[in-house]
Amino acid sequence: MAQLFFEYGAMSSGKSIEILKVAHNYESQGRKVLLMTPIVDTRAGVGIVASRMGLSRQAVAVKPEADLYQLIKSMKDDNLAVVLIDEAQFLAAEQVDQLAHVVDNLHIPVMTFGLKQDAFNHLFEGSKRLIELADKLEEMKTICSFCGKKATTQLRIVDGKPQREGAQVFIGGDEAYIPTCRRHWFNPDLAKIADMFPVK
Incomplete structure (x- = not known):
């Protein structure tokens, strides 16, 4: 069926x-x-x-x-x-x-x-x-970029910083998004983000 x-x-x-x-x-x-x-x-x-x-x-x-x-x-x-x-x-x-x-x-x-x-x-x-x-x-499961626990969402990174507002649709891949668990979506490791997304 x-x-x-x-x-x-x-x-x-x-x-x-x-x-x-x-x-x-x-x-x-x-x-x-x-x-x-x-x-x-x-x-x-x-x-x-x-x-x-x-x-x-x-x-x-x-x-x-x-x-x-x-x-x-x-x-x-x-x-x-x-x-x-x-x-x-x-x-x-x-x-x-x-x-x-x-x-x-x-x-x-x-x-x-x-x-x-x-x-x-x-x-x-x-x-x-x-x-x-x-x-x-x-x-489908993947892991959080910060702690390795199950990721439930993704965090958008713009100019090396988490973006908390903006257009819902923003096409991008690994250069713009990282998978995160809920805890780290609310409280991401900013030092690790700076290492992952160096501002040029």
Whole structure:
């Protein structure tokens, strides 16, 4: 039975490598996948799913106004086994509803991967709706940059200092974010941050 999945985790928890692995596993069995990613994520280029380990592949770039139900329906054929969506936190709530309709009406499993909350510890719109609607939620784990305990969020670093306000969407990777536990999100080690992010 088709289901809607949401796999979430802090930055550096391996979400992109996991989605690429899932795609490979399906394709190695001769099953077709539809890989998608929001157009706003341009770190590796528009429509590219890329992991920090160096693997990447082309995906369908999803615009903010796209109707995902109609888009997937138009691309569906008898061989389509699964829809995989990276950076799902950037989806609109309405697009998550459309993914639920893909599962329920087109009977295609949809697996989404993304952050749960932003750098200010607030839920992203897409993640919030996925938590409300997904059939299965799974946390992907990584460790805090300061203490090695489980990281639950990420801290944004700008000009060598933690950023506590600003735009929710700020595209960046290891040069701008570090995974942290809750305690160190509130009280980061500023000396360690200075070593990790020297101001040039």
